[in-house]
Amino acid sequence: MPTNNNNQIPNLWDDTRAASLSEAELLLYRSNLLGSDKRVTNYGGGNTSAKIQQSDPLSGETVTVLWVKGSGGDIGSMALDGFATLYLDKLNTLKTLYRGEEYEDEMVGYLPHCTFNLNNRAASIDTPLHAYVPFTHVDHLHPDAVIAVAASQNSRELTEVIFGQDIGWLPWRRPGFQLGLELEQIARENPHLKGVVLEAHGLFTWANDAKSCYETSLAMINRAQQWLDQKLQNQPAFNGQRHESLSATKRQQIASQLMPIIRGKTSHHQRQIGHFNDAPEVLEFVNSQALISLAELGTSCPDHFLRTKIKPLVLEYNPEQDNLAQVIDSLDAQLQAYNQDYAAYYERCKHPNSPAMRDSNPVIYLVPGVGMLSFAKDKATARIAGEFYLNAINVMRGAAGVSDYMGLPEQQAFNIEYWLLEEAKLQRQPKPKSLAGRVAVVTGGAGGIGQATAARLIREGACVLLLDIDAEGLARTESHFRDTFGADNISSFTMDVTQEQEVAAALQHCCLTFGGVDILVSNAGIASSAPLDETTLELWQRNQDILSTGYFLVTRETFKVMKQQNIAGNIIFVSSKNGLVASANASAYCTAKAAEIQLARSVALEGAPLGIRANVVNPDAVLRGSKIWTGKWREERASAYNMSVDELEEHYRQRSLLKLNVLPEDIAEAIYFFASDASAKSTGNILNVDAGHAPSFTR
Structure with a gap:
């Protein structure tokens, strides 16, 4: 690996900005800068x-308050309310209550009693690690370069070589009260130290002002990186290359084939969402000679394996032979072996009071020539797990290049993974939403009903792929949803439902992005109006192509994926009351809509043995937000009723039995009903959402 100055972390501190900030705001500024770089x-x-x-709100006296990142926060994205605040004198009093290592977990229960100013942000188990260091500002970070040193067999020796007298070293210890006391001791006994390397864990640095602490952190990380770069210069990573990477297109093709199958086989305990990563660092590792041996050792940093499990599953794919069919055939055996190995690890390491064994399926899958797949309960967790394993790869590259890489001993790893305090944190998490772990595909996603449906499904925890032929409208819609719901739960793909290859590509994109599909909302539509004798073959065919053939193509490709997954699914057609009751001057449209309903019934019959349900929502006169009501169709329907276009909405409201307008959100609610378990025993059904239209009553 050649020496690369770009590996150095840049100093982003802005004195002008910093001068205007309070002490608390300086802490946040420093935190956000540090957290902005995953290295x-x-x-x-x-x-x-x-x-x-700060001034005590009761006494008015000036007191020292520890501001420290609260439990579950992220320093790169947090705001001021992400910090716990605690009286430092009360934290110091806790030392008199400490009964020793065997009882250190009980100290967490005392932290709420130290809260300053009724702050409801929970303090983390790392609070003592900051409280007792005799410096004003403290950073605890997990830089890849430093963990590479910390995870080396001779990490203490390497720490001394790299950092000299600037940085101390402490042996592995689980974060907690005892480690806080040891950090205090080494800092007080060695006042020249600027920080400490924690074996197999990370880096602590400190200073008495915010800027100096920030710059010390960067300097120590960059010193470690520069030393590693020099040592690894011209040295093949991971003992050299064993396989060549496949082309990007081929990698995506293989990943999209594997992901629904893996998802189906591992979603019975908890529905999984997938993520694919083929970054250069990932490909370097999965293609290497040392892949098997290093992967088996597991990760070192506790934060890594809490997200990724102690080790990944390496799939037996050979890119030169392209033995994908064999890999798929062997998945059951490989997963069974992994699950048995994990269960044995649990049995070897468990304590009498350990929580029950959790899902024993892998989180990380490594595929030579292809990349890394990660699966978790939601998209953000799956993506972040992949990012954590990428950090672990960087650590292994460095440690194995300068020493022997050391994964954390399995008992220590277990003690972290099944720590009662971690279990308590898991138990405090909110109950999953009704569509958590589900993936939905919505055609016509840039229109009013499509947007309302996507919003409804995302609010219930689903990931959504929006499909539409309108590239500009689709981009605007995706941007809006990213701003509203975050980037992880939404994706889009420009597609014409009448083009077979584009439909197949869209479903491949869905599998690659989210791991599969559970819900199809077939909603793409057009509308046309013409007397029968003026209906051209072109107009007739356009209606059939989009509303009949288009629905068939999207359903067929989705059905294939659902069948591969074998974990059931829901298909919802957005048809129309015109599929049940014909309208004058709309023969092409009515016939195509009737075909949709019959197709849904056919899908319900074929899907039932697989748990795949198919149902129909029939809207009527959804004018607001609908693209098909913005142009000629609106004019044509107004003309058919001999009224102006401005009178049309009121006409439909008065025509309905309930005298109500039907909105996109009303259709979305019906779609959600069929997509959710609330309708688990319904298939082949039709739900009219039309405010009451007697001729459309189903018989």
């Missing part, structure tokens, strides 16, 4: 703190 610390990992002088 400095992984998402949710590490902690930052400052000891700030």
Whole structure:
């Protein structure tokens, strides 16, 4: 690996901006800068703190308050409300209550009693690690370069070589009260130290002002990186290359084939969402000679394996032979072996009071020539797990290049993974939403009903792929949803439902992005109006192509994926009351809509043995937000009723039995009903959402 100055973390501190900030705001500024670079610390990992002088709200006296990242926060994205605040004198009093290592977990229960100013942000187990260091500002980070040193067999020796007298070293210890006391001791006994390397864990640095602490952290990380770069220069990573990477197109093709199958086989305990990563660092590792041996050792940093499990599953794919069929055939055996190995690990390491064994399926899958797949309960967790394993790859590259890489001993790993305090944190998580772990595909996604449906499904925890032929409208819609719901739960793909290859490509994109599909909302539509004798073959065929053939193509490709997954599914057609009751001057449209309903019934018959349900929602006169009501169709329907276009909405409201307008959100609610378990015993059904239209009553 050649020496690369780009590996150095840049100093982003802005004195002008910093001059206008309070002490608490300086802590946040420093935290956000450090957390903005994943080479400095992984998402949710590490902690930052400052000891700030504030007025006690009761006494009015000036007291020292520890501001420290609260439980579950992320220093890169947090705001001021992400910090726990605690009286430092009360934290110091806790030392008199400490009964020793065997009882250190009970100290967490005392932290709420130290809360300053009724702050409801829970303090993390790392609080003592910051409280007792005798410096105003403390950073605890997980830089890849430093963990590479910390995870080396001779990490203490390497720490001394790289950092000299600037950085101390402490042997592995689980974060907690005892480690806080040991950090205090080494800092007080060695006042020249600027920080400490924690074996197999990470880096602590400190200073008495925010800028110095930030710059010390960067300097130590960059010193480790520069030393590694020099040592690894011209040295093949991971003992050299064993396989060549496939082309990007081929990698995506293979990943999209594997992901629904893996998802189906591992979603019985908890529905999984997938993520694919073929970054150069990932490909370097999965193609290497040392892949099997290093993967088996597992990860070192506790933050890594809490997200990724102690080790990944390496699939037996050979890119030169392209033995994908064999890999798929052997998946059951490989997964069974992994599950048995994990269960044995649990049995070897469990304590009498350990929580019950959790899902024993892998989180990380490594595929030579292809990349890395990760699966978790939601998209963000799956993506972040992949990012954590990428950090682990960087650590292994460095450690194995300068020493022997050491994964954390399995008992220590187990003690972290099944720590009662971690279990308590898991139990406090909110109950999953009704569509958590589900993936939905919505055609016509840039229109009013499509947008309302996507919003309804995302609010219930689903990931959504929006499909539409309108590239500009689709981009605007996706951007809006990203701003509203976050980037992880939404994706889009420009597609014409009448083009077979485009439909297949869209479903491949869905599998690659989310791991599969559980819900199809077939909603793409047009509308046309013409007397029968003026209906051209072109107009007739256009209706059949989009509303009949298009629905068939999207359903067929989705059905294939659902069948591969073998974990059931829901298909919802957005048809029309015109599929049940004909309208004058709309023969092409009515016939195509009737075909949709019959197709749904056919799908319900074939899907039932697989648990795949198919149902129909029939809207009527959804004018607001609908693209088909913005142009000629609106004019044509107004003309058919001999009225102006401005009168049309009121006409439909008065025509309905309930005298109500039908909105896109009303259709979305019906679609959600069929997509959710609330309708688990319904298939082949039709739900009219038309405010009451007697001729459309189903018989």
